[in-house]
Amino acid sequence: MSLDDAAEELASTLGVDKTEVKADLEKLVSYSVPMDEAKQSLRRKYGDAGSSSGQSGSPPKTEIDDITPESGNVSVTARVLTVGKRSIRYEGENQIIFEGELADESGRISYTAWNDFSLSPGDTITAGNAGVREWDGEPELNLGGSTTVTMQEEPLSVPYEIGGERDLIDLEPGDRGRTVDAKVLEVERRTINGRDGETEILSGEIGDETTRLPFTDWDPHSEIAAGASVRLADVYVDEFRGVPSVNVTEFTAVESIGDVEVNESATEMTVRAAVESGGVYDVLLTGSVIEVRDGSGLIQRCPECGRVVQNDQCRTHGQVDPEDDMRVKAILDDGTETVTVILGSDLTARVYGGSLEDALDHARDAMDRGVVAERIADALEGREFSVRGALSVDEYGANLNATAFDERADDPKALATAFLSEVDA
Ligand SMILES: [Zn+2]
16 A cells, blocks of 8 residues: 555544644655554554554554565454365475465455364354465465454455366466366376375376466365366466466365367467466467587487486486587577577487488587587577477576477568579579
């Protein structure tokens, strides 16, 4: 909330002149007094005893937009937007927690409830003495043993969607209590070593009209079968290799529904939009290859873990007898931003114009492994390509693992080359 808005609100609740209140507020804020405290001391100064004394020990009401990671404990009146139920491991015990978002007119905030306050989307509550902690740079509310939750009769109107129903394209890592309608495109049963020993899970891919996403079902549901359409009520979203991944749990209500249409094509985006979205599972980017990077062409991998090794040394497995492979790391630029496109061995063989064996022969004849990367660079640099694949964004940058890589047919340079070769013939 801006200083001006705060002054306006104070002036009207205290029945005093706004300019006077604003001058006082500005002074307090200039002394680095947090806005909430400043407002509180002005309430005391102008004698609004009701809200300043409050109930014993409960902090003053705070607007959500004013909460910062440094706010300490707060009391808020808010609408419950979403509720997700999850079991986590806490201090060696399985504990059930509830997570989602709360909102008032000023903003919204994530919460974690460590007790079952029987929250439902749409409820209006006053949470007294809620803790504030920082999560990923943002404040988050903790509703725990010392928090009082009171239901309010009058629903608070908020400028946000109530309930967790979303299209797959709108899911983001960190989302809780979401409900999606989707078709199961691929599913595989696997045994993993979970926190309670060996356990069976399902993993695969789901899709709707907007996009496709990977999923994991931690408590295999029989309704989740290839080709089936299902409503998944109360899923949470985390990140798997930099893209959103849907998690179905024992608390998810899984229901068979009528056939869900699936968008088979990738989402077309500019490189900038794709990178700013933080990761896209299936994206189509079009741009020019401006550089084929080091680490392209013939490479060697650890036979144990598949990591790229140099001088027969794996970072994890030490001295190894490496296996030959080939790949491309190319920088694609569409004028908005750049991304590193990674081609695996099959796509690399295609752009190189020969198999791994051919490439090894080529390098042996030239007595230089670099000739393979050089030929690839000649074939790619300066040309325009459409690339489809999974984009991940992390501390190493933006990487697109390509599933398809095609030269643009209407690329002027390609057309010119084709035309010239016709003229020459
Ligand atoms: Zn290794």
